[in-house]
Amino acid sequence: MSLYYLTAHELHDLLIKKEISAVEINKAVFDRIGSVEDSVKAYLTLTREQAMKTALEVDDLIGAGRPIPPLAGIPIAIKDNICAEGVRTTAASKIIYNFIPPYDATVVKKLADQQIAMTGKTNLDEFAMGSSTENSGFFATHNPWNLGCVPGGSSGGSAAAVAAGEAVCAVGSDTGGSIRQPAAFCGVVGIKPTYGAVSRYGLIAFASSLDQIGPFTRDVTDCALMLNAICGHDPLDATSSTYEVPDFRRCLVHDIKGLKIGVPREYLSEGIDAEVRQVFEKAMSQFELNGAKMEETSLPHLGYSLPVYYLIAPAEASSNLARYDGVRYGFRSEGAQDVVDMFMKTRSQGFGAEVKRRIMLGTYVLSAGYYDAYYLKALKVRTLIKEDFNNAFEKFDILLSPTTPSPAFRFGEKTGDPLTMYLSDVFTIAVNLAGIPGLSIPCGFVNGLPVGLQLMGRPFSEGKLLQAAYTFEQSTDHHKKHPEL
């Protein structure tokens, strides 16, 4: 097997056995980037020098017989809406095409403490608004399994990089499915942790009450290692939780006997591809074979997730994105007559169509006279959706669904109609509204394209999701398949 397709824990074993060096690992990955990046286009910025320097330091440590953290020297990509000090961070938007943060996101700092080798910053839909990475202000990323298809979004670059061997792990962000949907489309493991489990400090905000950072990995074990590295309270993020983070490696137990799994029927009704449904049913049988107790259940308000999301997320976004005005940093339109003209020209020229659509939508729903009917009502329905999940978790340890109703679609297939595009997140959005963790794991293929299985759990039950996913993974071999590039 090629070095660039090994997992982080496999590479770590080789490193500490001194069978391989961190420099060799990083060379292999950057060589891989050299050969496939032109067709995948996962990265907006590469940080090869930085990665190589860290790799050398890690090799020195190993040479000196010193212990190294589990992710030391591992090539890891960061979504380009997460700030890294001194490295251009754009959120894939022309409006901050030249922004170089003078600070690290807490996640980046925590990974740096682990001495990871940061490979670069990955492509996304502008400000994480989209489901295909076609909304990037710079270029689209391609699905490594089929270059004519999208990798999903908004963390399409991160998912594609891990799937294509251009990084061993990656970090993304998930506001309505932006980790799980691309993980499903690209055949990798992705988790959106519980809201508050990972610090958002340094994540360029889209919708603050929904945004959460999480990892992309090639298997569940790596997922646990990444969570160990990035979870935990951060005094710089008032919404980050003070819960005690477990060692997630201890959750990697091949046993789910007696685990109670609910399958909400709303996920299997309309709009789901017949082939995706077949793959999902096969996965369900696997859980049963492993000893889980499966039962159908219901989340009655699930159908409101999409409309609720498209009121709350744009409302918060309209405010979060107000700061991009050309005054302090980023793009400023030339030749404005006065300051208002400068604001308008800068924002008209700097933002892409989808971002503008959501800013307008959000501004509208917060306006005097509409707030109660739209935003406030949406908050109330959000509470109902949360209660649906609470009720379900009274009875079940885990809820199971397909991650997406269909596999990766072709470029341009949904760009003409925003609503069709929004529907590709219909299975993932409720998890963000409820603030609970959701994990997507590969569970099969349809026409050569990966299909994802979504596991949902109670707040801060990431360990349980990992255990169930690990057991499934050990019983299947989907995670061992790689795209041919």
Place this chain on the structure above:
Amino acid sequence: MTQYETVIGLEVHLELKTDSKIFCSSSTSFGGKPNTHVCPVCLGLPGVLPVVNKKVVEDAILVSLALNCRIAGFSKFDRKNYYYPDMPKNYQISQYDLPIALNGHLEIELGGELKKIGITRLHMEEDTGKLLHQGTITTTPFSLVDYNRAGVPLLEIVSEPDLRSPEEARIYLEKLKSIIQYTGVSDCRMEEGSLRCDANVSVRQFGKEEFGTKTEIKNMNSFRSLQKALTYEASRQIDVLEEGGRIVQETRTWDEGQGITLPMRSKEEAHDYRYFPEPDLVPMIIEREWVESIRNRLPELPDARRERYVRDYSLPVYDAGVLTSTKEMADYFEACLNAYSSPKTVGNWIMGDLSRLLNANNLEINECPVSPVNLASLLKTLDEGTISGKIAKVVFEDMFATGKDAGTIIKEKGLIQISDEGSLSAIVEEVIAGNPKSVSDYRSGKDKALGFLVGQVMKATKGKANPELVNKLFKEKILN
């Protein structure tokens, strides 16, 4: 002519003097070079998050308690959205529907009567930066922005429309300032902008219950301009009504130079701030125990201190009011009393010569060159008869100018009172001999003539003669 009543409510913004800003650890200190007291958070760079400074909430609660407000058990921050280049995020983190405190009041004194002025609410928010123009905002070729003040904590205190004249409004603001200075959380300097005030003004015919249409007045930068602006605005509104016109609900700005208010924006042009709960901050649950521990830190407030002065020091209410109007003055007063036990005398000196010299030199009492101990020892010297009252005033001016104590100045300048009967007798006799006309006038019952004669002795002794003794000697020598 119809009689009108003015109705005023004030919105006051106070800058708190915490060490760090409300949502980050940048310094709040005044006067740094532009954009030096900033960090990624208060500059609103992409990806940063606010974290509430606990001290700001404590200060807000302290002030709320001093203003008799009800402290919320549950409070949250909201975003107030509008575009302006002095705002790093183009929204201000403020409080909308669940402020930290509601329903307070303070008492003002009007012609000897106490009047309760309601306080609707008190909330916390962040200050904005400052725009710098070349010339005026409309003609400048470009503008610069200084974000040093962006994120400095502010308290907004909104009064009920309980004020019935521009003078009442000024007195309310002075009282509010006094109470807040007592709590020590703000300098309350209107000229430096740490205390800012907007006013809602309307007029109505006397006896009517319904409020008239109000205007909001901004840009009043001193107590004096507050009263002037409100007086102007009320009479402007009355003129409009008297001419059969209608008051337009609008925001107006006070033009100090012209002495008039000018329209800024109408109701239709008013911002829709699109308030919504700040998702980056979690709501605050305010524990009662915490509130009580803050209440224990409340100092004695001006009203209580004034009452104590009347009760314990037998001071007139007016004197007690003046002496307690600022914490610093009351502290000075009490420090004097520690060394000299006549409250009325100390009070007179502080309200008289001391205040006059402070005003003339534009000093605050905590900057007074005469320490309380030195003032007390001057008064003792006076009591002991070492110097006369007249000389004491001269000595005090010298103490104020040099910072030296009374004893030193009296010694250096040879100002000790002449109370030696023998030497004064000689001078008195000389004056009697030299002024036969005045002597006979006095003898024939013209008391004024005695004053002239005493004055001659004072002149001869450079004011050092003991006036009582001189009087006595003249009476003895002329009348006996």
